[in-house]
Amino acid sequence: MTTTKITGVRPYGEDAADLYVRDGRFVDPVDDPDETLDAGGLIALPGLVDLHTHLREPGGEEAETVETGSAAAALGGYTAVFAMPNTDPVADSPVVVEHVWRRGREVGLVDVHPVGAVTVGLEGSRLAEMGMMAASPAGVRMFSDDGRCVNDPLVMRRALEYARALDAVVAQHAEDHRLTVGAQAHEGPVAARLGLAGWDPAAEESIVARDVMLAATAGARLHVCHLSTARSAEVLRWARERYDVRVSAEVTPHHLLLTDTAVQEYDPVHKVNPPLRPAADTEALRRALADGTVDCVATDHAPHAVEAKDCEWSAARPGMLGLQTALPVVVTTMVATGLLDWRGVARVCSETPARIAGLTDQGRPLTPGEPANLVLVDPDATWTVRGAELASRAENTPYEGMEMPVSVVHTMLRGRWTVRDGKVVASER
Ligand code: DOR
Ligand code: ZN
Numbered sequence: 001m002t003t004t005k006i007t008g009v010r011p012y013g014e015d016a017a018d019l020y021v022r023d024g025r026f027v028d029p030v031d032d033p034d035e036t037l038d039a040g041g042l043i044a045l046p047g048l049v050d051l052h053t054h055l056r057e058p059g060g061e062e063a064e065t066v067e068t069g070s071a072a073a074a075l076g077g078y079t080a081v082f083a084m085p086n087t088d089p090v091a092d093s094p095v096v097v098e099h100v101w102r103r104g105r106e107v108g109l110v111d112v113h114p115v116g117a118v119t120v121g122l123e124g125s126r127l128a129e130m131g132m133m134a135a136s137p138a139g140v141r142m143f144s145d146d147g148r149c150v151n152d153p154l155v156m157r158r159a160l161e162y163a164r165a166l167d168a169v170v171a172q173h174a175e176d177h178r179l180t181v182g183a184q185a186h187e188g189p190v191a192a193r194l195g196l197a198g199w200d201p202a203a204e205e206s207i208v209a210r211d212v213m214l215a216a217t218a219g220a221r222l223h224v225c226h227l228s229t230a231r232s233a234e235v236l237r238w239a240r241e242r243y244d245v246r247v248s249a250e251v252t253p254h255h256l257l258l259t260d261t262a263v264q265e266y267d268p269v270h271k272v273n274p275p276l277r278p279a280a281d282t283e284a285l286r287r288a289l290a291d292g293t294v295d296c297v298a299t300d301h302a303p304h305a306v307e308a309k310d311c312e313w314s315a316a317r318p319g320m321l322g323l324q325t326a327l328p329v330v331v332t333t334m335v336a337t338g339l340l341d342w343r344g345v346a347r348v349c350s351e352t353p354a355r356i357a358g359l360t361d362q363g364r365p366l367t368p369g370e371p372a373n374l375v376l377v378d379p380d381a382t383w384t385v386r387g388a389e390l391a392s393r394a395e396n397t398p399y400e401g402m403e404m405p406v407s408v409v410h411t412m413l414r415g416r417w418t419v420r421d422g423k424v425v426a427s428e429r
Contacts, residue, residue: 012340047079059088
């Protein structure tokens, strides 16, 4: 069995140290490693964990597959991703979640955990086979109708009750659809000037407020997907201060960096749901992530084929790529601004999402005995985003041509390199 020595890394951006890996785990130092990787100056973090990825398989392979999405994830420093169920067919049954899970294992670049649908066909009325999905080999522990909100409060309450019994979490795409019919962009001056129907932020905030109460009643765990407004964060603060609610929330990199002024370019690459918000929200979200009100970062990586994006604004599908740009955007918005240090990055991009999803083998410390899930980052590198060069099948990045800080140099999944020198290492399976 080979022992790998990784020299000179800075765990969590702190003092230089050597790491030793054997049989998929970090181990105590040995005198005669079989191989040595000089990683002087690179920052070591636990492999990143994404609670919100759209891999599009089955049914949307023109935009992404488990294989291309896994490659993008590994190149972005991820070792685990949660694949949203808004596929075709919808992942609302054991058959579909098991298929996605198996494809993830075959590809072998990241752990692919399927998210099960809450309702049959994402239609919002009948609960999906949550128990069967939980009992399948995929072991589903997160359920969501993402792309759609579980709008009916009684259906949501029942979903929370089932989730509690399964020790699972319901991840809500918070959007009261009654308030966003035809909505195209954040409701405000930018949308008004462009003549685009507005997306009322209260559509999100009111569902967040409702759901924390439903979760309290059910004694269940709620996770809020892509929280996007200052007032949604306020609701969480208020609920947690006063009540014993088990609620967590994620923010996307794009809601930390981009604002609705980008919509003025009228390029559908900036169309996303929830929409880009004004700078006051962006700033509040950064503070909320720093102070723990928002628990973690999740990409909402949403690949779309050219036809779905290269069209008029109102016909375009919402969503943007995120896996390969998430860490640089977090560094830009949170580290360069002094809001988080690298320990904080490990917390919001790896440790906390792993805990929310109930993973026991991800987001762990870089210490002997723990699984060797690892990303090594060059803190001084810069690179320019080119959609065509990303590993995703789609190219809809909102950061085209933008210079990004930090690059992922190596990624390791359970002791096996998935990325070396910025390139995917093909699985030997
Ligand atoms: O922008 C989005 N795209 N928001 C969602 O909720 C769904 C996602 C998608 O599936 O493309
Ligand atoms: Zn969503």
